[in-house]
Amino acid sequence: MILPALLTSAGFNIVICIGFFSLYSILRKQPNNLKVYFGQRLAQLQPGQKNHYFFDRLIPSAGWLVKAWEASDDDIYACGGIDGLVFIRLIVFCIRIFSVAAVLCIFLVLPVNLFGQAIDGTTPESQMDIFTIRNVQEGSKGLWAHFFALYVISISSYVLLYIEFKNVARMRLEQVIRFPRRPSHFTVLVRGIPWYDGESYSEAVSKHFSRCYNVSYLAHQMVYRSGTIQKLMMETEKMYKVLTETPINQYVQPITLETLPPSNPLKIVASETESALKKHTKHGRKSDMKDQECAAAFVFFKTRYAAMVASYTIQSKDPMLWVTDFAPEPYDVYWANLCIPYKLLWIRKTLVFIGTILFSVWFLLPTTLVQGLVNIAQLETTFPILRGISKKQYANIISGYLPSLVLTCFVLLVPPVMLMFATLEGAVSRSGRKKSACCKAIIFFFWNIFFYNLFTGTWWDRMNKLTVTGLKDMATLLGNLIPGQAPFFMTYIMTTGWASLAYELMQPFVLIVNWFCQFVLMRKEGYGDLYTFPYHTEVPRTLLFSLLGFTFCILAPLILPFLLVYYFFAYFVYRNQILNVYITRYNTNGSYWPIAHNATIFSLVIMQGVASIIFGMKNVGTASGFAFILIIFTLLFNLYCRHKFLPLFTNKAVQDLIEMDRHDEHSGRLEEVLSRLLSSYNKVGTYSGNHPTDLLSPEYKKICGDSMVVTRSKEDETRFVLFVCLFVCYYY
Template sequence: MDIPALLTSAGMNIGISVGMFSLYSILRKQPLNVNVYFGQRIATGRTRSDNICFERFTPSASWIKKAWDASEEDIFACGGIDAVVFLRIVVFSIRIFAIATILCTFLVLPLNYFGQGMVRLEDATAMDLLTIGNVREGSRWLWAHCFTLYVVSACACTLLYFEFKNVARMRLDQVNRFPTRPSNFTVLVRGVPWSPVESYNESVGKFFSNYYQSSYISHQVVYRFGAVQQLMEDAEMVYNVMTTVPVKQCCEPNANPDRCGLCGARSNSFKVVGHEHKCTGQKVDDGLREKECEAALVFFKSRYDALVVSHTIQSADPMLWVTQLAPEPRDVFWQNLCVPYNLLWIRKISVFIASIVFSVLFLLPTTFVQGLMKIQRLQAAFPFLRRVRDRSVINLITGYLPSLVLTVFLTIVPPLMMLFSTLEGAVSRSTRKRSACAKILIFMFWNVYFSNILSGSWIERMGKLTVTSPKDLATLLAELIPRQASFFMTYVMTSGWSGLSFELLQPVPLVGNWLFKCVLMRDDDFVRPITFSYHTEVTRVLLFGLLGFTFCILAPLILPFLLVYFFFAFLVYRNQIMNVYYVKYQTDGSYWPLAHNATIFSLILTQVVAGILFGMKKSSSASTSTIPLIIGTALFNVFCKNRFLPLFRNRAAQVLIEMDRDDQRSGKLDEIVEKLPSAYNQVELCAEMMEEKEEPPPEKPKKGSDESLKDLEIVKPDSPSGESLEDVEIVKPGSPSESGEQSPQVEIEPDSNIVSIK
C-alpha cells in the first residue's frame, strides 16, 4: 500500500468519525432517543444536578467534558468493578503507547527513514522506507531500536505490575463492599448420583445433612429449564383456585401453615411446594421428580463453610458430587445446570474442534482481503483485473475497502463464540462471556494478525511462500511483519476510529426505536437497557495492543493512529458506561488476567521478532541482547501469576472468617441466612429472564430507585429554552430526592421538542 491509498482511508474514516460524533451530540438531546442513549440512567433512577443548557439541534462536546470529569467512583457506581477494570486496560494502553510514541517518533522513525537499506529494491514503497527494513545490514543504528525495545518493555512490565496489584486489591474490596451476597453462602453441586429409590432432592438432602450436619441449612434442586414454564402455570392455577376459596376453608384450626406454604404469609410459597413436595401428594411428587436435574444449590450457615465445601472433593469418584461456589442469582445460567456433568468434556472437545474448523474456514475472507490490497500484483496474473486503471479507484480498493471488508466479516465472530461458550456448559452468564472473550481474543490474534501477514505475503509472492520449520516461520514473520504495517494502520482507523463512532451512535437501537414509535406508533419501549459487550471490546483493545507492541520499533508510524484510538476509546466507553449500558452481573475483575496474559504474549512476540530481525541485519550483539529481555519478561510473568493470580481464583479464608465473626456478633448472620433459599428462586428468576425484564441488581450500592421508564413522570414545560437530556433529572412521581425535598421533574411539550426542568 502506498501513501495515497493510506491517505484515502484516513480521510474517509476521519469524515465518518467526525460526522457520527456530531450526529450523536444532536440525537442524544432529543426526547425520542432517551431510551437509546440514557438506558442505564433511566433503569437505575439516577439523577443529575447540573443544569447547563445547550441548543438541541447544534453539535456540542458537553458529553466529552462529562466523561472526562467522571471519577473512578462514578464509573464503579454505574458499571461496577468490571467497567473500572476495562477502563484500566484502556488507561494502561494510553500510558505505554504514549511513551512508545514519543520514543519511536523522535528516535526510531528518523533512523528508519534515513537508513537507505532499500535503495536497490524496485518494489519498495514509501511506506516501506519508514520501517526497520530500510536500515542497512550491520548498521550501528540498530542499537537505538534495541534501546527503545528495552525501555518500552520495562515500562510495560512496571505498569502491568501496578495495575495487577490495584485490580487484585479492588477484587478483595468486593467482598467487604457486598457482604450479604448469597453466593458467599451457596455451593453449586453437580453430578448428583442417580438412585432408583430416591429422587435427586432426597439424595442431596441426605448427603449434606449426613456429612455437613453442623453447617448445612437447606438445598434447592435445579429443574429442567423447559419445565419452569409448566411450574409457573401450575403456580398461577393454584393461586387462582386459592383466591376463590374462603379463607376459613383454607386455613383450618388444625392445619399447619408451614406444611403447605399456600395458606401462610410467605411470599415464596410456591417455591416451597416445588422443592419440598409435602403438599400435593405422590402424583405431583412423581411429576416433579421426572423434571429434576442432577444439580442443586446447597446453602450453608457461614461463608467459610461454603468455601471449604466448594474446594473439597466430596467422594472417591471425582465425577460425582462436584462442588463449586455458586454464581450470583442473576448470574446463574439455568439451562446449562441441567447438562450432565460427565458430558461436559465431550462438549468442550466438540467446541474446540469446531473453533479450529471455523478458524481455518476464515482464512478465505482474510485471503480475499489481502487480495484487495495486492490488486496491483494480481493484475499481472489475472488479465480481467487490468480494467481497473483509475488511480482514485485503486486507492479506494487498496486503502479503505480491505479493512472494511474484514471488519464486516468479523461481525459474525462474537455471536458464534458466545454460542460455543454456551455449548461448553458455562454455569454463569459472566463465565460464558469471559470464555467467549478468550475465544475471540485467540481468534483475533490468529486470524486478524498472523493470517493476514501470511496470506498477504503468499499473494505477494504468488504462492511461493514455503515454511519447513519453526525457525523458518520465525524468520518469515520477522521479514513480513513490517511490510504489513500499512494494512493494520487502515484496520485501526476502520475498526477503531469508525467503530467507536458507531458504538457511540448505537445505530441498530436508534433505527429500531424510530420505527417502533414513529412508524408502528407504539407507546411502550422498544429499547431496553443492555449490558456491556466486554467479550468484543476487551478483545479489540488487546488486539490493538498487540499491533502497537509488535510494530513499535518495526514500523512506528502506526503508533499515533493507535494513540488516537485509545484516547477516544477512553472517553467513549466512559460515556457509554455511565449512560447506556446496564449492569446485571459481574465477573469481579476477571478480565484483567486475560489482559495481562495478552500483553505478556505481545511483549515476548515483539522481543523474539526483534531479535531475529537484528540477526538478519547482521547485528549479532543487538540480537543476543534481546535474550535476557525475553527471559526477564517471562520471569516477570511468573512472578505476577504467583503473587496476584491466586486472588482471582480463590477467596481469602481469613477475610471470610472475620466477616462471619462480625456478623455473628452483630446478629446479622441469622438474618442473612434466612433469606438464602428465596434468593435462588428458579421460577422467579427464569420467569424474569423469559420476559426479558432488565432490573438493576440488588447488590448495587447506587443512588436512586429502581424504576423502569414507564414509571417516570412526564409533565408540560414552563421554560422556553432547550435542555440537554444529560442534564435532566428523572424521578418517579412523588419520590423525594436525597436531600428530602421534592425532586424536579422532566417536562416535554408535545408540540415542540423542548425539554426543560420544573
C-alpha cells in the same frame, strides 16, 4: 500498500467519525431518544425535562466529552462495577505504554528508519517501506536505537503491568468486604448428583450434606427442568405485557378494566399450576421425580467459611460425582445450562473446540481475499482478467479502504459465534459465558487477524520471487516482510477501531427500533433496553490493537499515532457508555484483567522475538542475543505475577470470610441474612430472568432505581425484533 491508498483510507475514516460524533451529540439531546442513550440514567430524570424544547438540541456539542472526563473512578465503579473499572484501566494502561513508545519511536527510531537508505523509495510500492526498519542497512549502528527503544518499552510494560495487577487484586479483595451479604458467599452449586434407587435427587443431597456437614449445612434448592407448559406460560405473560403496552387500533374494541377479571388471570394460572405440581410431587412416585429434577442443586450453608470449604473439597472418590463450586450470583446464573449432565460437559467442550477450528478455517477465505485486495499488482498478475484496475481512479479506495472494510464486516460475526460456542460449552453463569467467549475471541483474533494476515500478506508479496529463489527459512522470511504489513494494519485500526467507536456511540440498531416503535407502532415511551457491557467484543478488540502496537512500534513507528487516537477516543466513549447506557447486572469481579495480562505478555514475547530475528538478519548479533534474553525475563516476570496475584482471582481469603461471619454473629444479623438466603435463588428461578424488585441488592437499587428491573443482553435483540414484526403483521 502505497501511500495514497493509506491517505485515502484515513480521509474516509476521519470524515465518517467526525460525522457520526457530531450526529450523536445532536441525537442524544432529543427527548425521543432518551431511552436509547440514557438507559442507565433514565430513572434519575424528571418528567419535566423530557418535553421542553431547546434550540441547542440541534447544534453539535462536546459536552458529553467533558462529563466523561470529569467522572471519577467511584462513578465508573458505581455504574459499571469492578469489571467496568478494570476495562477503563486497561485502556489507560494502553495509553500510557504507547505514549512512552510513541515518544521514543517517533523521535528516535523513525529518523533512523527514514535516513537508512537500504531500499529505493522512488517506486510506489516502496513508499511506505522507507518509514520502517527495512530501510536500515545491515550492520548499521542506528539499529541500537531500536534496541534501546525495545528495552525501555519492555521495562515500562513490566512496571505498569505489575502496578495494575496489584491494584485490580486489591479491588477484588475489597469487593468481597464491601458487599458481605451476597447470596453467593453462602451458597455452593452442586452438580453430578448420583441417582439412588428409591429416593429423589433432593433426598440424596439432603442426606449427603447432612452427614458430611452436619453443623454448617442449612438447606438446599433443587434445580427443576423447565417444561413446555412453563415456557408457554412465560411467553403468554410476555405477550400480555406487549398487548397492554401497545395502543389498540380504532377498529378493534379496546380492552377496559371492566372487561378484565379482578385479578390477573395469568397469575391465577401460574398459582394453580404450581399448586398442582406440588401435589403431584407429594403424592406421586419417587421415580417420576427423576424426570423433573436436574442433577444439580444450590446448597446453602450457615457461614461463608463452611461454603468455601465445601466448594474446594472433593466430595467423592469419583471426581465426576458431587462436583462443588461457589455458586454464581442469583442474577448471574445461566439457568438453561444447569440441567446439562456433568459427565457430558467434556463432550460438549470437545465439539466446541472442533467447531471453533472449523470456523477459523472458514475465516481464512475472507482473510486471503482481503490481502489480495491490498496487493492489487500481484492480483492482476495472478488473474489476467483484472488487469488495468491499478490504473483506475478508484484503485486507492480498493487497496486502501475496501480491504479493511471487508475484514471488519466479517469480524462482526466473530463475537456472537464465540458467545454461542461458550453457551454450548455449558457455562453455568452469564459472566462466565461472556468471559469464555472473550477468551475464544482473543485467540481467534490473534491467529486469524494478526498471524494469518501476516502469512497471506507475505505470500502475496513474495509470490513471484518464491518460484525463482525458493523458500528461505521462515524466520528470515518473516523478518523481512513483517514490517511491510504495517500499512494494512494502520487502515484496519482506522476502519475497525475508529468506526467501531462511532458505532458504539450511535447505537444505530436500538435507535432504529426506537423510532419504529414511536412513529410506526405509536408507543409514546418508545423502545430502549438495558444492556450489559459487551466485554466479549470490546476486550478482544482492545487487546488485538495492543498486539499490533507492540509488534510494530519499533518496526514501523507510524502505527503509533493511529493507535493513540483510538485509545484516547475509546477512553471517552466507553466511560460515557458505562455511565449512561450499559447497566451492570452481573460481574466477574475483575477476572478480565488476568486475561488482559496474559495477552499483553504474549504481545511482548512476539515483539521481542521478532526484534531478535530482525537484529540477527541485520548482522547485529549482540542486540539479537540480548533481545532473546529479554524474552526469558518476560516469561519469568509473568510467572512471578501469576504466583503472587493470580490466587487472589481464583480463591477467597479465609481471614476475611471468618471476620465477616463473626461480625454477623455478634451483631445479630446472621438470622436475617440466612432467612433472605433461602428465597434468593428460588425466586430468580421462578421468574426466569425478569427479576423482582425485592431481590435487588441495595447498591443496585441506589444506582438504577426500581423502574429499571427487567434487563436483557444484546444477543436478545434479534429475537425481540422478530417478535415485534410478527405481532405487527398479525395485528394489522
